[in-house]
Amino acid sequence: MYAFxxxxxxxxxxxxxxAGQAEDIKFLAGGHxxxxxxxxxxxxxANLIDLGQIAELRGIERSGDTITIGAMMKHAEVANSAEVKxxxxxxxxxxxxxxxxxxxxxxxxxxSIANNDPSADYPAxxxxxxxxxxxxxxxxxxxxxxxxxxxxxLEEGEIITQVSFKVPSQAAYTKFRxxxxxxxxxxxxxxxxxxxxxxxxxxxxxxxxxxxxxxEQALSGNFAPEALDGIAVAEDEMNNxxxxxxxxxxxxxxxxxxxxxxxxxxxG
Amino acid sequence: xxxxxxxxxxxxxxADVDPRTLLVQFLRENLRLTGTHVGCDTSQCGAxxxxxxxxxxxSCTTLAVQANASVVTTIEGISQGSELHxxxxxxxxxxxxxxxxxxxGMIMSAIDIVNRxxxxxxxxxxxxxxxxxxxxxxxxxxxxxxVAAGAQGMAQAPLQQAAE
Numbered sequence: 001m002y003a004f005x006x007x008x009x010x011x012x013x014x015x016x017x018x019a020g021q022a023e024d025i026k027f028l029a030g031g032h033x034x035x036x037x038x039x040x041x042x043x044x045x046a047n048l049i050d051l052g053q054i055a056e057l058r059g060i061e062r063s064g065d066t067i068t069i070g071a072m073m074k075h076a077e078v079a080n081s082a083e084v085k086x087x088x089x090x091x092x093x094x095x096x097x098x099x100x101x102x103x104x105x106x107x108x109x110x111x112s113i114a115n116n117d118p119s120a121d122y123p124a125x126x127x128x129x130x131x132x133x134x135x136x137x138x139x140x141x142x143x144x145x146x147x148x149x150x151x152x153x154l155e156e157g158e159i160i161t162q163v164s165f166k167v168p169s170q171a172a173y174t175k176f177r178x179x180x181x182x183x184x185x186x187x188x189x190x191x192x193x194x195x196x197x198x199x200x201x202x203x204x205x206x207x208x209x210x211x212x213x214x215x216e217q218a219l220s221g222n223f224a225p226e227a228l229d230g231i232a233v234a235e236d237e238m239n240n241x242x243x244x245x246x247x248x249x250x251x252x253x254x255x256x257x258x259x260x261x262x263x264x265x266x267x268g
Numbered sequence: 269x270x271x272x273x274x275x276x277x278x279x280x281x282x283a284d285v286d287p288r289t290l291l292v293q294f295l296r297e298n299l300r301l302t303g304t305h306v307g308c309d310t311s312q313c314g315a316x317x318x319x320x321x322x323x324x325x326x327s328c329t330t331l332a333v334q335a336n337a338s339v340v341t342t343i344e345g346i347s348q349g350s351e352l353h354x355x356x357x358x359x360x361x362x363x364x365x366x367x368x369x370x371x372x373g374m375i376m377s378a379i380d381i382v383n384r385x386x387x388x389x390x391x392x393x394x395x396x397x398x399x400x401x402x403x404x405x406x407x408x409x410x411x412x413x414x415v416a417a418g419a420q421g422m423a424q425a426p427l428q429q430a431a432e
Contacts, residue, residue: 031330
């Protein structure tokens with residue numbers, strides 16, 4: 001790991017000020033992507049700003065048809081939250097599927113979303129649950145936020161403070177894991193909202209997380225697995241690697257989407 | 269250098285560290301607590317698992333400075349003098365180790381599983397919860413037996429559980 005200056009602010013304002021003054025900064029959330037990347041010397045920020053001591057980045061709150069989660073909430077905290085389990089059980093279940101118990105005790109929702117790993121689970125949840133990404137500067141609609149692998153709408157020095165999810169009437173997430181890394185080879189999050197269904201896919205797309213409009217249209221009319229019969233996603237936009245070729249991934253998108261709808265309907 | 273103050277196995281520790289010092293390096297090299305191992309050094313194998321404020325974490329993927337003002341428990345901190353923790357005793361009794369390299373992480377994870385899931389654990393739960401701990405010797409069979417027995421043993425040792 002290359003040497004860096006370490007900063008431990010206790011407020012978002014202080015963190016933003018530090019980011020504005022210091023050169024070559026990275027924010028440290030749970031650190032479960034950034035620290036391994038720094039150990040490999042693939043990242044070497046001159047200044048590391050640890051968000052771990054900022055109380056205002058924590059908390060989970062339900063208000064009407066939205067549930068708002070602080071950016072520094074850990075995966076285990078979301079998975080075990082009574083509010084999340086009651087409002088959006090699919091989101092709690094998704095958090096429980098990330099990594100392993102030790103990873104879930106450190107990794108955070110804000111970190112995952114800001115990183116936008118093409119195989120991460122949270123980006124799919126954000127898209128399907130029509131989330132709003134709230135930063136220290138503005139609110140960003142989820143459809144504008146994810147802009148391709150490891151790329152988001154965040155500006156340099158901008159800090160995610162909260163993520164606000166719309167509570168759906170029905171939702172589920174199914175994940176086909178890479179048996180070695182346990183990351184999503186294909187993960188599909190489906191959600192039925194008052195204004196229609198949303199289907200988001202992670203792991204599969206060569207340009208990161210994406211929605212499937214044809215599936216959404218079919219499910220908006222009839223939220224049932226058979227509504228997806230005959231709908232295929234294009235192979236040419238799928239990842240193609242030693243773990244799964246593009247045709248297999250495209251096929252899995254359909255399978256996992258049907259299973260997700262089935263699970264959502266079974267939950268009621 | 270950055271000052272870090274934390275409690276390790278019940279003792280207060282303060283040190284000036286290079287901020288890039290990993291928690292596992294700090295434990296092993298500064299405090300000479302070499303029971304916590306580095307296996308893969310890539311957040312996968314779980315040989316480095318310790319408890320940070322009562323939760324199992326991978327100390328190879330945590331900076332020592334992130335543990336400032338926290339309470340850390342390592343494998344060295346769970347026995348009562350020469351009396352093994354019930355989970356350690358169960359690993360010995362059920363031959364839950366061969367080379368022993370993964371064992372400290374396995375035991376710290378196992379105690380964390382019991383803290384979260386209770387004292388009666390079925391095989392499926394134990395195997396799923398040990399996802400973040402790799403063992404290259406045993407095939408896991410006796411580890412799973414040891415964790416189930418250790419979980420029961422912890423129910424019979426309330427004082428030790430409280431100390432942990």
